[in-house]
Amino acid sequence: xxxxxDAFYASAEQASKPSLRGKAVVVGGLGPRGVVATASYEARxxxxxxxxxxxxxxxxxxxxxYLVPRFALYRSVSEQVMGLLHALSxxxxxxxxxxxxxxxxxxxxxxxxxxxxxxxxxxxVEIRAVTGLTGSVGLAASKMLAKIASxxxxxxxxxxxxxGTERALLGPMPVRTLPGVGPATGDHLRRAGITSVDELxxxxxxxLVRLLGKAHGHGxxxxxxALDDRPVVAERETKSVSVEDTYDVDIHDRVRVATEVxxxxxxxxxxxxxxxxxxxxxxxxxxxxxxxxxxRSETLRGxxxxxxxxxxxxxxxxxxxxxxxxxxxxxxxxxxLADYTQEDLFAQAAGERAVxxxxxxxxxxxxxxxxxxxxxxxxxxxVRHSVFGHGWVxxxxxxxxxxxxxxxxxxxxxxxxxxxxxxxxxxxxxxxxVSAVPLPPSGSRDPDEGEDEGDAGGQAxxxxxxFPKSRSGxxxxxxxxxx
DNA sequence: TCTGGGGTCCTTCCACCT
DNA sequence: TCTGAGGTGGAAGGACCC
Numbered sequence: 001x002x003x004x005x006d007a008f009y010a011s012a013e014q015a016s017k018p019s020l021r022g023k024a025v026v027v028g029g030l031g032p033r034g035v036v037a038t039a040s041y042e043a044r045x046x047x048x049x050x051x052x053x054x055x056x057x058x059x060x061x062x063x064x065x066y067l068v069p070r071f072a073l074y075r076s077v078s079e080q081v082m083g084l085l086h087a088l089s090x091x092x093x094x095x096x097x098x099x100x101x102x103x104x105x106x107x108x109x110x111x112x113x114x115x116x117x118x119x120x121x122x123x124x125v126e127i128r129a130v131t132g133l134t135g136s137v138g139l140a141a142s143k144m145l146a147k148i149a150s151x152x153x154x155x156x157x158x159x160x161x162x163x164g165t166e167r168a169l170l171g172p173m174p175v176r177t178l179p180g181v182g183p184a185t186g187d188h189l190r191r192a193g194i195t196s197v198d199e200l201x202x203x204x205x206x207x208l209v210r211l212l213g214k215a216h217g218h219g220x221x222x223x224x225x226a227l228d229d230r231p232v233v234a235e236r237e238t239k240s241v242s243v244e245d246t247y248d249v250d251i252h253d254r255v256r257v258a259t260e261v262x263x264x265x266x267x268x269x270x271x272x273x274x275x276x277x278x279x280x281x282x283x284x285x286x287x288x289x290x291x292x293x294x295x296r297s298e299t300l301r302g303x304x305x306x307x308x309x310x311x312x313x314x315x316x317x318x319x320x321x322x323x324x325x326x327x328x329x330x331x332x333x334x335x336x337l338a339d340y341t342q343e344d345l346f347a348q349a350a351g352e353r354a355v356x357x358x359x360x361x362x363x364x365x366x367x368x369x370x371x372x373x374x375x376x377x378x379x380x381x382x383v384r385h386s387v388f389g390h391g392w393v394x395x396x397x398x399x400x401x402x403x404x405x406x407x408x409x410x411x412x413x414x415x416x417x418x419x420x421x422x423x424x425x426x427x428x429x430x431x432x433x434v435s436a437v438p439l440p441p442s443g444s445r446d447p448d449e450g451e452d453e454g455d456a457g458g459q460a461x462x463x464x465x466x467f468p469k470s471r472s473g474x475x476x477x478x479x480x481x482x483x
Numbered sequence: 484t485c486t487g488g489g490g491t492c493c494t495t496c497c498a499c500c501t
Numbered sequence: 502t503c504t505g506a507g508g509t510g511g512a513a514g515g516a517c518c519c
Contacts, residue, residue: 182516185517216516
């Protein structure tokens with residue numbers, strides 16, 4: 001079985017913000033170089049699509065609501081959904097926050113077509129009850145076909161591929177339907193006169209290997225024949241950890257480039273440590289002003305999770321890169337991972353030197369963002385006002401922030417504008433999309449309030465009991481602030 | 484049109500070793 | 502001793518996915 005949540009980020013935002021329901025919603029980066037992560041079905045009517053530059057989306061749908069992603073919210077909802085899947089089978093393979101394969105046979109959750117369909121339908125009902133969102137389900141004998149089926153089922157549906165009908169279903173479809181056929185391979189095949197899956201199968205294995213190389217050719221030929229015996233793999237181990245930033249304006253200053261690389265190295269190590277990992281190969285990624293991308297890597301003698309070591313290596317790699325003309329993106333990654341930390345002696349010595357030089361605290365090298373930051377109010381993020389209660393930022397600028405006061409369970413709310421430094425206003429955690437399902441006591445249905453002594457001081461304490469196991473994201477949350 | 488961020492896998496090239 | 506074949510590991514780039 002393959003489950004795919006429908007327009008996940010955008011749907012979560014609509015569930016969270018009653019005034020956006022039924023409206024065009026676009027979630028993605030809002031900067032000058034942002035792209036669309038998800039568009040609601042209402043926005044897709046205007047031609048807005050994932051991966052489209054935001055500027056283009058704004059031209060197509062100028063009246064849509066544009067929001068930055070709130071991964072903490074999506075992660076919480078995702079955990080709820082994955083929990084439902086795990087109740088069906090121990091073999092669950094998440095592909096992302098909103099997608100997963102489930103092996104229903106593994107746990108005897110389904111044994112024939114009817115039982116599988118019942119399981120799929122019940123799952124969709126449960127997902128809606130628990131999260132308020134819809135998901136589409138594909139049922140088939142293989143991962144590839146289940147995925148194609150869930151795509152066919154969208155939105156809010158279920159499609160089962162009956163055994164024996166696989167090739168008839170697949171044959172007329174465009175080659176781009178198959179996993180692993182993207183723009184480049186699609187073009188390549190089209191130039192060879194191959195546009196449908198049937199034509200792919202007719203071309204024969206030798207021809208495909210000649211066109212696409214060994215691994216890809218063999219793999220694609222099998223897919224074209226609907227042969228796919230890849231198992232559902234529950235636990236995949238991480239192979240690399242990386243962070244990257246695209247800058248609103250190209251960076252020309254070499255000193256600034258070096259500073260950014262060090263920051264990225266620190267952030268990368270923060271993530272690495274957070275996952276309890278260390279790695280041997282340091283990778284620097286540079287995207288230049290003309291969008292050409294290059295990587296430089298260096299393999300150490302042993303794995304490290306020392307920020308100073310990674311910073312130094314990344315700095316050396318940067319020395320070998322020409323950045324005249326400016327860079328639009330920088331990234332630092334670590335691969336060759338190990339789940340232990342055994343420093344190479346030289347590297348460790350170098351690291352200790354560097355730490356001394358920079359007077360850096362050895363723990364938690366996480367980047368301390370802007371030092372004395374003024375308060376920022378990102379579009380779409382939750383806030384709480386001491387008088388008006390819970391709401392979300394509709395927009396801000398020129399010293400003003402506009403807030404719409406509503407909650408997932410309330411009717412569409414009213415808009416009010418405040419000064420950005422209004423002391424009565426503070427950032428808040430997202431509320432659950434569905435008012436607590438199996439909640440034992442105290443039903444206080446009021447839009448805001450309830451328990452808590454969520455006084456101003458520590459915004460950490462305001463995390464309500466919403467998402468059962470929401471340990472509020474190891475990262476992605478607010479800056480840590482730990483001197 | 485003007486292209487994010489985080490990944491995975493594959494291919495090619497080269498150096499080195501046997 | 503020279504040459505070549507083949508394996509391996511690292512570096513770099515490309516394609517793809519969500």
